[in-house]
Amino acid sequence: MWRDAALVAGKDLRIEGRSRVGLSQVAPFGIVALVLFAFALGPDRQLMAKGAPGLFWVAVLFCTVLAVQRSVSVESSDGARDGLRLSGIDPAGLYLGKTAAVAAQLVVLELLLAVGVILLYGARIEVPWMIVVSCLLGTVGLAATGTLYGALSAGIRVRETLLPFLLLPIAAPVLLAGTRIWQAAMAGGTPATGMQWLRLLVVFDAVYVAIGVVLFGPIQETA
């Protein structure tokens, strides 16, 4: 299972490395979103610094939708999906591999967005490890749910419009938890309140990764 996962993740990241869709389209989109949020909140830097945690996570959520769409569309042409199923790769490994590839891209993106939030909104971070852990846990949760829904909607022609509608409400707890952890870890926050939210993220990740590992085979047959 792990070897299959590494193979699939390597394949997706190699495609990404050669096509540069994430770097040339998704990342700039994230920056555009940050700039638009700044326009929406006005030039008041204090207000922007206060809203920075939430805005960061909303931007990440939107980028997740794009990354998942890309991850699905990579398999949709030339009968790639059938090829994968025929290749004898363990469905659980396939799921973990696709999830890992999406998560890796999101982590790079989050790094970029975090720098943007600090520079553009003047957000001051007091407890850096909490920010890092929240990003890692949140990313796993988003990639895990995203890959599940991506596979489920793979065969649907109206996928582009349906996927965000299905995925974003499910991912709402990640947004809530991520925002609260960031607020706790920033200047003026109380770091202790972040702990229960970190636990919530762990539960969210565990639940959806487990569902994916167990159910990815049947889900693939559905699409």
Next chain:
Amino acid sequence: MTDDSTTATATATAAGAADDPSTAIAGTIGSGLVAHPPTAVAPNTGVTVSPVQSPRSRMIERAIGALALVGTVATVWLGIWVTPPDKTQGDLVRLVYIHPGVAWVALYLAFGLAAVSSLLYLWPRTRSLFWDRLAAASVEVGVVFNVCTLVSGSIWGKPTWGVWWAWDARLTSTAVLLVLFLGYLALRRVPAEPEVRARRSAFVALFAAVDIPIIHFSVNWWNTLHQGATVLNANLSPQIHGSMAWTLLLGFVALTLVFVWMLLVRYRIGVLEDWLGANELDLALAERHSEGSGRLDGPVADRPGAA
């Protein structure tokens, strides 16, 4: 020629109905909403008539409908004219006879039933389109009740809290639930084979159901303003008495009956929709066919293009 096609269609439809395992399960559940093997054949069309409801199931459906109507009317009568106004809330308290009942149906009954039947559909031993249709009907009726919960809550919230909407935990999780299940309904509208659609929808319902406790906890930590449960509170001592308590209870029963009745009707519509989906082309062809053969005897001047 016409006779041949009639027999062929009738046999095919009857075989399809017999294959459907939902027939057996629906019978044991007692809802009695079964697509009966068509017995009658519409004259000159070459297509069997749509699945009909058995007299027994029609009677059950009507009885539940009548009970629901009586219960609702009684609740309204008791709630508006018989019960006294509340000491602190005045006439506003009368919403309490509707709002918790609607919320109970929307948040627990409808979506609980949808989650359970989706799970039963996914379980290979109980896989049957019956569970899929039941889940779909349940979600659709549940969404209606969910909207009613939010609307009645808003009407109560404006004079009491001073705002139509508060970002309170319960309100927020109810709204997220509504969005989740609107997504489910949107997915169901995507054209697909009934089995594919059923599996997809069941998975989505399952993922959403798993998310609900997590959403519940997260928004609870996020913000809480809604008043606690009145009847089923921690020490099980109801804080409501006399005629008000009875009216509240009757409201719960009446709204549950309304839900059951709507569920039965929606399930029956689901059966008919699937039947239509499978036979639409045959029906249209037969109609077209009879149109052609019928008009040949009539006056030629009636036909378009005959100058």
